[in-house]
Amino acid sequence: MSPSPGAVVRLEAVSKTYRSGKEALAVLKNVDLRVERGEMVAIMGSSGSGKSTLLNILGILDRYDSGAYYLDGRLIRNLGEREAARFRNRFVGFVFQAFNLLAFKTALENVALPLYYRGVGRRARTRDALEYLERVGLSGRAHHRPAELSGGERQRVAVARALVTQPELLLADEPTGALDTQTSYELMDLFEELNAAGLTVLIVTHEHDIAERAHRIVRLRDGRIEHGDPTTTDEGHPPPNGGFPPC
Amino acid sequence: MLGGELAATLGRNKLRTLLTACGVFWGVYMLVVMVGIGKGLQRGTDRNLGGLSRRAIFVWSQRTSKPHRGLQPGRYVRFQNDDITVLERIPGVIHVAPRLRLGGWSDAQNVTAGARSGLFSVRGDTPALLQVEPVEVTRGRFVNPRDLTERRKVAVIGADVRAILFEDADPIGRCLRIRGVNFQVIGEVVSYRPGNEAEHVRASIFVPFSTFQAVFDAPNRVGWFALGLAPGVPAEPVEQKIRAALVARHRIHPEDKDAIGSFNVAERFDRVESLFRGLEVFLWFVGTLTLLAGVLGVSNILLITVKERTREFGIRKAVGATSANIVSMVVREALLLTTLSGYVGLVAGVGTLEVLSMVVSRRDEAPLAQPEVEFGVAVTAMLVLVATGVMAGIIPAWHAARIDPVEALRNE
Numbered sequence: 001m002s003p004s005p006g007a008v009v010r011l012e013a014v015s016k017t018y019r020s021g022k023e024a025l026a027v028l029k030n031v032d033l034r035v036e037r038g039e040m041v042a043i044m045g046s047s048g049s050g051k052s053t054l055l056n057i058l059g060i061l062d063r064y065d066s067g068a069y070y071l072d073g074r075l076i077r078n079l080g081e082r083e084a085a086r087f088r089n090r091f092v093g094f095v096f097q098a099f100n101l102l103a104f105k106t107a108l109e110n111v112a113l114p115l116y117y118r119g120v121g122r123r124a125r126t127r128d129a130l131e132y133l134e135r136v137g138l139s140g141r142a143h144h145r146p147a148e149l150s151g152g153e154r155q156r157v158a159v160a161r162a163l164v165t166q167p168e169l170l171l172a173d174e175p176t177g178a179l180d181t182q183t184s185y186e187l188m189d190l191f192e193e194l195n196a197a198g199l200t201v202l203i204v205t206h207e208h209d210i211a212e213r214a215h216r217i218v219r220l221r222d223g224r225i226e227h228g229d230p231t232t233t234d235e236g237h238p239p240p241n242g243g244f245p246p247c
Numbered sequence: 248m249l250g251g252e253l254a255a256t257l258g259r260n261k262l263r264t265l266l267t268a269c270g271v272f273w274g275v276y277m278l279v280v281m282v283g284i285g286k287g288l289q290r291g292t293d294r295n296l297g298g299l300s301r302r303a304i305f306v307w308s309q310r311t312s313k314p315h316r317g318l319q320p321g322r323y324v325r326f327q328n329d330d331i332t333v334l335e336r337i338p339g340v341i342h343v344a345p346r347l348r349l350g351g352w353s354d355a356q357n358v359t360a361g362a363r364s365g366l367f368s369v370r371g372d373t374p375a376l377l378q379v380e381p382v383e384v385t386r387g388r389f390v391n392p393r394d395l396t397e398r399r400k401v402a403v404i405g406a407d408v409r410a411i412l413f414e415d416a417d418p419i420g421r422c423l424r425i426r427g428v429n430f431q432v433i434g435e436v437v438s439y440r441p442g443n444e445a446e447h448v449r450a451s452i453f454v455p456f457s458t459f460q461a462v463f464d465a466p467n468r469v470g471w472f473a474l475g476l477a478p479g480v481p482a483e484p485v486e487q488k489i490r491a492a493l494v495a496r497h498r499i500h501p502e503d504k505d506a507i508g509s510f511n512v513a514e515r516f517d518r519v520e521s522l523f524r525g526l527e528v529f530l531w532f533v534g535t536l537t538l539l540a541g542v543l544g545v546s547n548i549l550l551i552t553v554k555e556r557t558r559e560f561g562i563r564k565a566v567g568a569t570s571a572n573i574v575s576m577v578v579r580e581a582l583l584l585t586t587l588s589g590y591v592g593l594v595a596g597v598g599t600l601e602v603l604s605m606v607v608s609r610r611d612e613a614p615l616a617q618p619e620v621e622f623g624v625a626v627t628a629m630l631v632l633v634a635t636g637v638m639a640g641i642i643p644a645w646h647a648a649r650i651d652p653v654e655a656l657r658n659e
């Protein structure tokens with residue numbers, strides 16, 4: 001079965017179990033998930049339901065035990081360390097709840113970092129990083145360190161860093177978790193804007209008002225996806241163009 | 248980018264960076280200074296021993312003290328030309344310089360050149376002398392084999408002789424007169440030796456050994472021998488063989504220790520040499536240990552740093568850094584830190600030796616002379632430094648590379 005061209009993410013019976021000593025904790029159990037290109041999906045679920053674990057697997061930060069994960073048609077399984085790093089760098093952008101910026105680097109340097117590991121030259125790096133800072137509305141703060149930025153600004157820097165490599169997929173794990181309501185909405189505006197421009201976005205969140213701005217909500221409970229009606233969820237909007245990218 | 252990245256990382260914890268740098272600085276500084284002082288001590292001793300830093304044995308004739316084969320004690324032993332070839336055949340002996348002196352042991356001869364004159368020591372010598380005595384030809388040449396075979400009346404003069412007889416003029420080709428015989432000056436010499444010994448050479452006139460025998464009425468006579476020994480050959484047994492050969496040839500009682508005098512410079516030289524070799528090894532050892540302690544300090548501090556930077560490495564991996572990227576980053580940091588501080592230590596060490604050298608150069612008899620590190624030593628120190636820099640980085644780097652991005656990012 002060949003993956004359909006539109007699916008950016010396809011999970012087939014993906015399972016992951018944490019083992020510590022004799023105890024085994026199944027965190028993901030046969031998870032099937034399909035995210036079309038251009039979709040904006042929210043992932044919800046109670047604490048400990050496996051949301052972060054799922055997102056880390058999608059972001060190639062973590063491994064899974066069984067099943068199959070196709071990212072843009074490529075099977076992501078048992079990647080070597082170098083290849084994992086390369087795929088991470090090329091295909092996904094990750095935004096964390098805790099921002100995870102390097103404190104001793106300026107906003108510009110933080111945004112440029114993924115390009116450094118891609119082997120992009122210094123000038124091109126700076127140029128691209130500036131462009132993406134501009135896109136998140138922070139070109140004026142390019143030479144400030146994270147400590148000199150507000151929470152919302154830090155998260156925008158993190159978004160710019162996630163986007164600078166022009167990934168297929170933007171993954172955000174509770175990106176508004178450390179932001180106030182107003183700032184959260186502004187960040188969601190940014191995500192919607194990026195999504196409208198064609199980027200596929202997956203957001204893990206606890207907040208209903210945040211989740212409702214997605215096309216679709218995926219609910220996790222005890223490591224399983226709760227199945228409702230796949231096209232018209234009660235809370236989400238239908239995906240534009242049926243989940244297929246605008247031609 | 249590389250430099251900037253590293254500089255930023257190191258600059259983040261200035262105190263720690265400074266402490267780390269101090270460890271390596273001190274190690275290299277001590278290594279350089281100790282090895283340099285060791286070298287200086289060796290040079291100082293060399294100089295104070297004068298030309299004794301050669302593997303030479305001197306043998307001269309005296310009077311017998313025991314009757315032997317019907318000969319009475321108190322007889323003067325006289326060395327002869329045939330002794331030369333006998334001594335040359337002794338294994339371990341590579342140079343035989345037969346020598347003669349006009350008059351008694353410290354008799355100066357009146358030598359004239361035109362209207363000028365002076366009292367100088369006159370000696371008969373062969374080219375072999377240059378191999379056993381630290382005599383340096385500063386003008387013209389020394390006695391050569393043709394001078395010997397043709398019994399030329401030529402003379403090599405000490406610098407003081409030239410100053411007295413010819414002032415500052417070039418003496419080559421000029422004539423001087425010794426005991427009514429004219430000699431043409433062919434060269435000028437000085438001595439490497441300090442003090443008295445050098446003055447001796449500078450106030451001496453060297454004529455070909457064969458010419459000396461012919462014109463100063465010393466046929467088939469050898470005053471004493473200066474012998475050069477092969478490197479690495481134990482000096483004591485060779486001395487015994489030399490004495491035994493001469494004892495046998497000159498009908499001396501085997502027990503008669505007084506008939507022949509000898510002075511074994513090589514033996515002393517070897518002893519001093521091995522002492523300094525031991526000292527050098529010791530100083531390298533101590534210096535390297537000091538350096539190693541510094542490196543361990545660096546490694547330890549980097550290890551702490553790496554643990555603290557777990558989250559940073561996690562972030563880097565999350566945006567696409569490979570383990571190799573992280574390893575090379577940590578090793579480069581270690582390398583930059585150790586080479587920079589080590590280089591400063593090297594420069595400071597050389598500077599210290601330089602100052603020491605200036606201080607001791609004013610004192611002639613100081614036990615230290617020209618303390619300095621040779622280029623090779625500096626290069627070795629530098630290589631040791633780079634190697635230790637890598638060593639210092641490798642364990643922390645290994646720890647850094649093992650960091651799992653998910654774990655690292657969970658880490659607060």
Ligand SMILES: Nc1ncnc2c1ncn2[C@@H]1O[C@H](COP(=O)(O)OP(=O)(O)OP(=O)(O)O)[C@@H](O)[C@H]1O
Pocket residue numbers: 018019020025027045046047048049050051052053054
């Ligand atoms: N490295 C690990 N070792 C053992 N158990 C782990 C590990 N990482 C996560 N878990 C467990 O897996 C489960 C799912 O964790 P996960 O972080 O995915 O939950 P989550 O849905 O993101 O929760 P939250 O909303 O609190 O962030 C939890 O029970 C957690 O304790």
Ligand SMILES: [Mg+2]
Pocket residue numbers: 051052053173
């Ligand atoms: Mg989570």
